[in-house]
Amino acid sequence: MVNHSAPTSRIAVDAMGGDLGPFEVVAAVSLALRQQADLNAITLVGDEAILGPMVADAHLSGDARLSIFHASEVITMEDKPLNALKRKKDSSMIRAIELVKNHQASVVVSCGNTGALMAGGTLRLRPMEGIARPALAAICPREGGHFVLIDAGANPEAKPEHLLHNAILGTHFCRVMLGVKKPRVGLITIGTEEGKGNTLVSETHDLLKRTGDLINYVGPIEGFQVFANRVDVVVCDGFVGNIMLKSWESLVKFFSSMLKEELRANPLRAAGALLSKGAFNSLRERINPERYGGAPLLGLNGNILKAHGSSNRHAIKSAIFAANAIVKADMNQQIVADISSANERIAQTASI
Numbered sequence: 229m230v231n232h233s234a235p236t237s238r239i240a241v242d243a244m245g246g247d248l249g250p251f252e253v254v255a256a257v258s259l260a261l262r263q264q265a266d267l268n269a270i271t272l273v274g275d276e277a278i279l280g281p282m283v284a285d286a287h288l289s290g291d292a293r294l295s296i297f298h299a300s301e302v303i304t305m306e307d308k309p310l311n312a313l314k315r316k317k318d319s320s321m322i323r324a325i326e327l328v329k330n331h332q333a334s335v336v337v338s339c340g341n342t343g344a345l346m347a348g349g350t351l352r353l354r355p356m357e358g359i360a361r362p363a364l365a366a367i368c369p370r371e372g373g374h375f376v377l378i379d380a381g382a383n384p385e386a387k388p389e390h391l392l393h394n395a396i397l398g399t400h401f402c403r404v405m406l407g408v409k410k411p412r413v414g415l416i417t418i419g420t421e422e423g424k425g426n427t428l429v430s431e432t433h434d435l436l437k438r439t440g441d442l443i444n445y446v447g448p449i450e451g452f453q454v455f456a457n458r459v460d461v462v463v464c465d466g467f468v469g470n471i472m473l474k475s476w477e478s479l480v481k482f483f484s485s486m487l488k489e490e491l492r493a494n495p496l497r498a499a500g501a502l503l504s505k506g507a508f509n510s511l512r513e514r515i516n517p518e519r520y521g522g523a524p525l526l527g528l529n530g531n532i533l534k535a536h537g538s539s540n541r542h543a544i545k546s547a548i549f550a551a552n553a554i555v556k557a558d559m560n561q562q563i564v565a566d567i568s569s570a571n572e573r574i575a576q577t578a579s580i
Contacts, residue, residue, distance in 0.1 A: 239267070239551050240333035243274035244302040244320040245340020246544070247537045250274055253339070254282040256544030261293060263545070267552055271333060273297045273324040299323040305537055309343035313351065321345060325352050328530040335531035335551040337522065339539045345532065346382055346525060353530040356560065358567040361386070362527035363394045364466070364534065365401045366473050372457045376402045376411070380523050381470035388431040391415070391463055392574070395436060395443050396566045397526040398461040404557040405550065406460065414449035414459035416468060424448070428465065436463075438577045439570050522547035524554060527563070531555065 243253045257270055272279050276298040288294050299320040303312045313322065321340045325348050327333040338345050346362070355362055363379035378398035383390055395413050402411040415433055417425035425433075425448065436445040446459060454462055454472070464472070491497050522535035522543075531554050535547040 237555055238269040238271055238327075238333040239548060239555070240271045240273055240297070240324040240327045240336045241544075241548065242320045242324045242336065242338035242340055243272045243279055244299070245304075245338050245537075246535070246539060247305070247339070248540060250278055251282055252539075252541050253544055254279065254286055254288075256541040256548065257294065258286045258288055259541060259545045260548040261288070261291060264549060264552065266556075267293060267548070269293050269295070270548070271295050271297050271324075271327065273299050273327070274302075274320040275300060297323060297327065303341050303344045305341050307341055307344060309341065309347040312341065312344045313348055322348055322352075325349055325530075325532070328532075329353055334555045335533060337533045337535060337544070337547050337551050339535045339537050339544065342381070342534060342537075345534055349525055349528055349530070349532045353528040353532070355527055356529055356564050356567065358564065358571055359393050359397075359527040361390050361393075362525050363390075363397055364469075364523045365398055365526055366469075366523040367405060368455075368473070368476055370455045370457060374406055375454075375459060376406070376461045377469055377473060378461065378463060378526070379466040379469045380473045381466045382525060384465060384467035384470070386428065386465035388428060388435050389574075391428070391432040391465065392435045392439070392570060393527065393567060395439075395445065395461065395463045396570060397563060398463060399443060400559045400563050400566070401524065401526060401554075402460050404553060404559055408460045410444050411460035412446045412458070413443050413461045413463060414446055414453075416451070416454065416462055416464040416472075417448040418450065420448045420450060432463070435574060439573055442566060442570055442573065522550060524550070529560075531560075 243250045246253060261267055270293060276296050279296050283289055299318055301316040301319040303316050303319045303321050321338055321344060324336045328336055329352050350362060361383040364382040365376050365378040366380040367374050368377050376398045378394045399411050402408050417429045433448060449458055522533045525532040525534060533547055533551045535544055
């Protein structure tokens with residue numbers, strides 16, 4: 229069941245790279261196809277001898293929307309990114325990226341090695357015109373909704389122009405995934421007073437102000453404002469963003485564990501917890517890191533969505549849904565136009 233001429237609306241799913249193995253990926257694809265009718269086509273990329281029986285067991289063999297693209301190798305979490313790209317050219321991850329490069333798919337979803345995915349995507353798809361570095365965007369909960377965190381770890385040594393581009397990338401992603409027409413953009417720092425923060429923050433703040441109405445920049449924000457209803461897009465370098473994202477995810481698990489422990493402390497609390505089960509379920513859904521499934525690597529000539537290595541079928545399914553939304557929005561053309569406008573405005577103001 230191999231399709232080498234897939235339509236461009238196809239989603240290529242790296243079936244081999246996740247911690248939980250291809251069985252969980254096939255289960256996720258099965259859920260996605262059954263729950264979202266507008267999924268046009270999915271290609272599972274990996275060892276056909278392994279995937280074929282799993283697809284049959286999931287009763288998907290007759291689904292015309294699903295195909296398998298054979299890849300004989302797997303990039304593991306232990307592989308060093310650049311070495312893996314050179315040695316494992318027939319890996320499921322690289323073959324999935326090449327499907328996008330060759331216009332046989334529109335987006336890659338992978339739970340695999342983050343470094344290899346970012347390096348492979350950047351080298352094979354190349355950054356969009358005007359963008360020097362791609363960025364990872366993550367969706368996090370806040371008071372009254374969610375916000376986009378960018379960069380969540382792709383570029384830990386950023387320059388001011390990289391953060392300016394992150395603001396544009398995050399703005400468009402926020403419009404697509406969160407439905408915010410004019411996202412409020414904030415720059416994370418250690419104080420909102422003018423001049424507070426390091427050189428990177430100060431110079432980025434200046435660039436963002438000079439873009440005019442191209443970006444709805446509301447100014448610097450501090451850490452304690454991130455989860456308040458202050459902004460829709462939080463801009464930072466990949467070093468800060470990755471620490472923020474992992475700290476939030478760890479905190480969610482910590483509070484969940486502590487809450488369970490306290491509610492089981494005595495029968496009275498357990499009874500109260502039973503009465504409040506609906507409220508607890510609603511809260512868990514709002515703060516669940518699996519809700520959106522993955523973080524897209526934005527700014528490339530093609531779409532890549534990175535899911536956690538430990539993602540289960542529900543998280544992978546959510547990542548497939550997010551990938552489908554990105555494909556349907558076709559936001560890359562508008563991003564290129566806005567990047568060009570921002571670069572022109574910065575050049576004009578610099579010459580005054």
